[in-house]
Amino acid sequence: MRREKDKIKIIPLGGVDEIGKNLTVIEYREEIAVIDCGLSFPDEEMFGIDLVIPDVTYLIKNREKVKGIFLTHGHEDHIGALPYVLKELNVPVYGTKLTIGIVETKLKEHNLLSKVDLKVVKPRDIIKLNSMSIEFIRQSHSIADSVAIAIHTPMGVVLHTGDFKVDYTPIDGCVADFARFAELGKRGVLAMMCDSTNVERPGYTMSETTVGETFNTVFTKAKGRIIVATFASNIHRIQQIVEAAERYNRKVAVSGRSMENIVAVAIELGYLKVKEGVLIGIDAINRYADNKIVIITTGSQGEPMSALTRMAAQEHKKVKIQEGDMVVISANPIPGNEKLVSRVINQLFKKGAEVIYEALADVHVSGHACQEELKLMHTLIKPRFFIPVHGEYRHLKQHKELATNLGMPKANVVIPEIGGVIELTRSSIKKTDTVVAGKVFVDGLGVGDVGNIVLRDRKHLSQDGIVTVVVTIEKVSGTVIAGPDIISRGFVYVRESEDLMEESKEIVKTALLECEEKHITEWATIKSNIKDVLRIFLYERTKRKPMILPIIMEV
Template identity: 40%
Template sequence: MTQSTELPPALPEGGLRVVALGGIGEIGRNMTVFEHAGRLLVVDCGVLFPEDDQPGVDLILPDFRAIEDRLDDIEAIVLTHGHEDHIGAVPFLLKLRPDVQVVGSRFTLALLAAKCREHRQTPRLVEVKEGERRSYGPFELEFFAVNHSIPDALAVAIRTAAGLVLHTGDIKLDQLPLDGRLTDLAGFSRLGDEGVDLFLVDSTNAEVPGFVVPEREIGPVLENVIRKADQRVIVACFASHVHRVQQVLDVAVQYKRKIAFVGRSMVRNMGIASDLGFLNVPDGLFVDLDVAMRMEEDEVIFVSTGSQGEPLSALSRMARGDHRQISIREGDTVILASSLIPGNENAVFNVVNGLAKLGATVVHQGNAKVHVSGHSPAGELLFLYNAVRPSNVMPVHGEWRHLRANAALAVATGVAEDHVVIAEDGVVVDLIDGKAAVSGRVVVGHVYVDGLSVGDVGESTLSDRLVLGEGGFISISVAIDQTTGRAVTAPTISGRGFSDDPKALEAVVPLVEMELARTEAEGIADTHRVAQAVRRVVGRWVAETYRRRPMIVPTVIPV
């Protein structure tokens, strides 16, 4: 059902079109575009973090090409919550259309505003709350409270003449949320009574059976660890996980410790959370890092970034013993109160091992219950399907394994199999006469941000980086007489990333010289042909001698 490679036909009048420019078939860079009556609505606009086969890339953006000719048709960007994979690409879209309205909850918009300030942008922000309704062109929106691993998350219902759509955003069903703000299952049930034509559902944990343990069960685990600590305590977690940090704050109060934040994003976000009342902070609890460093070791808790093993983070520096201020001592306690995002295992365990080697007691989700997920597993997803009773389902926010598992759950609750549409990025789904179906496909590629540029690093550059990263390169430079083809210098041959042995390439020099003599004898003066000949000789030699495949880079200079 997803095999279409055709551009979709024009959307029939009265229909609703849905296409993800990111976020389906991957976890990250969520961006879904809804089209109705010639107008567009964007839900979320996030970034994806690169994998091993995308070296040197800083961020991956949704692919805006499908809408770049229709930017003026966008009525609004709706943000479900403030995580990077939902808001991180907004500044890049604002560069194309600075005046578009950005709609979201208070905390979400505060995080976005901070991000936009770094990009020197002042977006048009429209704050909404759960329970509110707003219309943007032909799209009537209604917002619902949703529980997730960040405060103030929203689901959004979209009413058009084509029918009623509900998008969960990122969601879980913690029945004892720390802030008392439950996912609005009752509201979802009301929508279900009204009749939901298309339900877009978070797939992240669809493979995981059961239910998420309430966030508040983490508090006592933290308390138990911190109670026993008589030295320094460092807690690392996501810089946006306000409720996790709140529980650390509560334990700090209980054991008369102060709190010092470490890491730029932690300081910034907790400042925002505290200013807006999302973090409950007794007067005088926070101390600056400098002050904390002068306090007794059992009088302070450091709350730090770096829970994913990011090499430049404060925690990684501590683990390597090169943090400017905090040096870990035998008997210190470090708690990684965070998930382990797949792909980060080595980095995180390097940090854990570094801390363990320095003598710290390291508590992490592998040896204590210091983390719960922010996404509904299978058991909770069944509750959602049964509350909403949708006619059509579109799993979102997941890799293929998650999408398939989520689709199976929808079918298990009674959604007809041919009304469950797995539509990866770029697959166009049209809702027409109450039936959702794939109508075509638009091109959605990876858009890489590397340093200051967007888009100039592409697959060819990445493929070169992979070759260079595996085997380095061997360069051969020679100047030739451009009329006779005679080498007027000895060839300069050197390698980088090839061998530590300074003599590693000695044996190929005479082979290159012989080849240059041959090309001259054959009267070859074309620099390109000489370069090719040299590349062939060196490539064959290195494959036979070393069984390696470095990049071979001949430069033939005509003089």
């Protein structure tokens, strides 16, 4: 079966040189296995964009090769692009029970559930393709039922760690399958792709159980209602809140769409255990004394439409923040969200609540491995080649450092790029060509219809607004018969700038007259003349550069 030119191709279509939209292509002979299919959230330059998904042109071009999408866990940055990608490329999706459960609710929202072949796997399951086998191996992470994925080929094993941390005391008792990792390592792993998110942090990530201890303290102190905001997907965190509630004889209500969805799925599938009668509807909270209530909610990132943010602004229909409430923000702000979170904290304090957040207590632990945990994984797996993944360039670079400090030769490490093809043989690793890859913007119903031109315009509009100039011209004579009218939006406060607008009109009139005198009749030239004189005039007077939109009507 061995061929001279046998090689494995690894092509990340997302998740490297960035945080989010993880998607890795593993290609061997005539088969492709896809690991994860995530989305990322727009950064502040992507005005109006709802979501970003990976460009999967390469998969669509090779659709007959794609045997399935293999999921490591149920976080948005690993499953969120599924509804969009599956519309273009309907292939089986494999994942553990909870992961598939979360995928189901997602596909339901997109009316796709009946059309997709979802396959539930267990850790240590192996899916045999023609020339590859895909093995799932238990990991610990901030969502239950996470796995690493090992791809077995005749060339050797490629291990993708997925997102992970080392937690010897996980809430569900399911410690990562170190025995299997060690066994693979002993037999020899050709290449490892490993999570780099926390590579800059020394030491170890604390166990999830440490957060439970903080909850105990909080529950002891609280005299009124307790409101805990956390990531909806962090079932273990939610389990700990529920257990604390049970211990202190409080009822639990849930608020926020994603929290309600995931809690329902997790209870149904047995991942979240709540004693009979503890869970109540959010409508029922006022039937109990304040000190008998815990509300678990979304909004730990200060997201503008989330439940906690609405509570803080007193815009939540069921929950009004009151003196005596104890609010726990059980998450750290993701970079970029600091100000949003801070705004919510300030509002909560002003409404009289006590607020417990990361700066004040250990109410959160990370789901990603710090340096010492990464070293454990490298030491267990001892791969021949190493590809750091899941991180910005700085993280991938630091992870390369970490690997070489452990003795790996520099030449055996490749820092991957989105769309960059990495070819592996038994004895070599190298970057070869690149394939089409990148960001696809989702805006409302549009997938990919907002590109750089539209975004550039939105940015321009956001900075200094728009000035529209309209003139009606008589077709035959070319004389102006109405206008110029000038209407601005987002530029200046019009009532206080009447003079500026009047002067602008005069400037445009003069430009139009000049065009007439010079017998310029091409609309494009007239428009660009209007733009030029107005841009210069407005910049001189205001030092602003609004978008100028000249419109000529012909009658």
